[in-house]
Amino acid sequence: QPQLQESGPGLVKPSETxxxxxxxxxxxxxxxxxxxxWLRQPPxxxxxxxxxxxxxxxxxxxxxxxxxxxxxxxxxxxxFSLKLSSVTAADTAVYFCARIKIRSSGWTPxxxxxxxxxVTVSS
Amino acid sequence: DIQMTQSPSTLxxxxxxxxxxxxxxxxSITSWLAxxxxxxxxxxxxxxxxxxxxxxxxPSRFSGGVSGTEFTLxxxxxQPDDFATYYCQQYSxxxxxxGQGTKVEVK
Numbered sequence: 072q073p074q075l076q077e078s079g080p081g082l083v084k085p086s087e088t089x090x091x092x093x094x095x096x097x098x099x100x101x102x103x104x105x106x107x108x109w110l111r112q113p114p115x116x117x118x119x120x121x122x123x124x125x126x127x128x129x130x131x132x133x134x135x136x137x138x139x140x141x142x143x144x145x146x147x148x149x150x151f152s153l154k155l156s157s158v159t160a161a162d163t164a165v166y167f168c169a170r171i172k173i174r175s176s177g178w179t180p181x182x183x184x185x186x187x188x189x190v191t192v193s194s
Numbered sequence: 195d196i197q198m199t200q201s202p203s204t205l206x207x208x209x210x211x212x213x214x215x216x217x218x219x220x221x222s223i224t225s226w227l228a229x230x231x232x233x234x235x236x237x238x239x240x241x242x243x244x245x246x247x248x249x250x251x252x253p254s255r256f257s258g259g260v261s262g263t264e265f266t267l268x269x270x271x272x273q274p275d276d277f278a279t280y281y282c283q284q285y286s287x288x289x290x291x292x293g294q295g296t297k298v299e300v301k
Contacts, residue, residue: 117281117292117293117294117295118230118238118281118283118292118295119292120283120289120290120291120292131288133288133289133290134195134288134289135195135289167237167238169237176244177226177244178285179240179243179244179249180228180240180243180283180285180290181228181230181238181240181283182240182243182249184237184238184239185237186236186237187237
């Protein structure tokens with residue numbers, strides 16, 4: 072079964088760019104069987120979908136974040152990454168990466184997750 | 195954006211109880227609805243996708259269904275491991291959206 076692991080700074084200053092990487096083992100991120108996603112959860116709140124990156128590299132973003140978010144990948148390292156610019160305290164959250172399984176009859180969303188990483192936005 | 199309204203926000207129950215959580219979408223999502231269980235400090239765990247298809251390894255006491263525009267997650271006999279927070283999620287239309295969660299707590 073696949074393993075996903077988020078990594079990146081736990082503290083980011085306001086107005087700077089949050090950068091996280093998800094390292095995947097056990098699956099290829101360029102396999103046509105899977106897409107990959109980023110989600111976040113502010114402390115004590117519910118989950119929010121940030122965006123997906125398809126196996127062919129195409130990204131799809133939450134419209135509420137689209138002007139600030141970039142999801143990219145490095146197939147040589149089997150990693151995909153999240154960048155969120157101009158962060159504020161409202162971007163403080165646990166950030167998760169997760170897998171989406173592609174089936175002939177549709178998709179299975181977020182069947183495997185990383186453990187999550189807390190990013191705090193503070194000066 | 196499609197709004198997912200989940201209820202109740204908190205549910206107090208005892209071991210052995212049958213519990214049902216509901217989720218209503220603000221527009222049609224056909225059958226593209228998933229349910230997750232989240233324990234404190236952990237990543238969510240996918241229980242059910244496509245309204246009623248259980249993930250491998252999920253106990254049979256968990257079931258998903260739909261009645262009209264209301265999607266349901268039912269736990270037929272609550273077990274100690276089941277006290278957690280549950281979320282619904284639509285993946286019919288971008289942006290994918292989640293309900294606000296239902297915390298199942300000990301009565």
